[in-house]
Amino acid sequence: MTDLSAPVIAVDGPGGSGKGTITQMLARHLGWHLLDSGALYRLTALAAARQGVKLDDEEALARVARGLDASFEPTAPGEPVRVLLGGEDVTRDIRTESCGDQASRVAVIQSVRDALLQRQRDFQKAPGLVADGRDMGTVVFPDAQTKVFLTASAAERAERRYRQLKDAGVGVNIDALLNEIRARDERDMNRSAAPLKPAEDAQVIDSTGLSIEEVLERVLAAAGRV
Template identity: 75%
Template sequence: MKQNKAAPVIAVDGPSGAGKGTITQMLAQRLGWHLLDSGALYRLTALAAERQGVDFTDARALAAVAAALDVQFEPTPAGEPVRVLLAGDDVSRELRTERCGENASQVAVLPEVREALLQRQRDFQQMPGLVADGRDMGTVVFTEASCKIFLTASAEERAQRRYRQLLDSGVDVNIDALLEEIRARDERDMNRSTAPLKPAIDAQLIDTTGLSIDEVLEKVMAASGQA
C-alpha cells in the first residue's frame, strides 16, 4: 500500500485514557474514512517480540520484529475496540492488558523501532481520508495533517475510566496502583528523548474530563470542521 499524500488526515494525539480510541473509531465511522490505531502497532511489536523471545533491550532485533509485523485492523460495532489480528490471530484483548501497555511504552522509546514503523503508519493515508490515533501523529508522523487534535484528561479521570473498563472485562485491579502506573507512564512518555508526548504547535486541545463520549465527539467534529 502506497501513501496517498492528497488524502486528508485528522491526527488525534493524547495520553492513554483520554478517549482517543473510542473517539477516533466513531469519527472514522461517521466520516467513512480509514482508521489507524498507531498505539496498537507498538503493542503488537511488543507482543510479537515477547512471543518470539526477543530481548527488550535489543533495539535492532525489536526493529526487525516491527518491520515484519503481519497485522490487520478489522472494524467492529460502534463503541467496541477495533479488532486486531496478528498473523491471523485475534489479539485484541491481549493488546489491552496493562502488561502489554507497559511493554509497548518501553518499545516506543527506541528510535530504531519508531523508524521501522514510521512508513507503515504513513501508508495508512489513503482516500477518502484517515483518522490517526496516537501520541505523535501530529508532531512526527503526519506533520502536514489537515487537522490536529490533542485530547487530554486528568490522571484521576483516566484511571477511573481504565478501572471501569477492566472491571467490565472481568479483570480485578487496584485503582491506586492503576493511577500510579498511569502517572509513571505519562512521566516516561512526556520526557523521552524521541518523539515525546506533547501537543503539536498547531493542535487544538480538548480536555475530556467530565465529558460524555457524545460530548467529546461533538467537540472533535467541530474542531475538525466536519460538524
C-alpha cells in the same frame, strides 16, 4: 500506497483520554480509514515476547517491527477495533496493562519508531484517515489538516480504565492503576524520541467531565465537519 491528497485527522494524547473511542466514532461517522498507532507498538511488544526477543535488544526489536504482519478490522459501535497479528485476533492480548507497559518501553527506541513510521503513513488513503496516537500530529502526519490533542486528568483516566477492566471481569486496584498512568505519562513526556506533547497547531481538548458525545462534537468542530 500512501495517498498524500487524502485528508488526515490526527488525534494525539495520553492513554485513557478517550482517543480510541473518539477515533473509531470519527472513522465511522466520516466513513474514513482508521489507524490505531498505539496498537502497532503493542503488537511489536507482543510479537517480540512470542519470539523470545528481549526489550533491551534494540536491533532484534527493529527486525520484529519491520516484519510485523498487522492489520485492523472494524467492529460494532462501542467495541474496540479488532487487531490482528499474522491473521490471529490478539485484541485482548495487547490490551493488558503488562503489554501496554512493554509497548511504552519499546516506543522509546528510535530504530523501532523508524521501522514503523512508513507503515503508519501507508494508512493515509482516500477518502481520508483518522489517526489515533501520541505523535500523529508532531511526527507521523505533520501536514495533517486537523490536529487534536485529547487529554483528561490522571484520576479520571484511572477511573475510566478501572471501570473498563471491571466490566471485563478483570480484578484491578485503582490506586495501582493511577500510579501506573502517572509513571507512563512521565516516561512518555520526557522520552527523547517524539515526546508526548501537543503539536504547535493542535487544538487541545480536555475530556474531563465531558460525555463522549460532547467530545465527538468538539473534535468534529475542530475538523470543520459538524
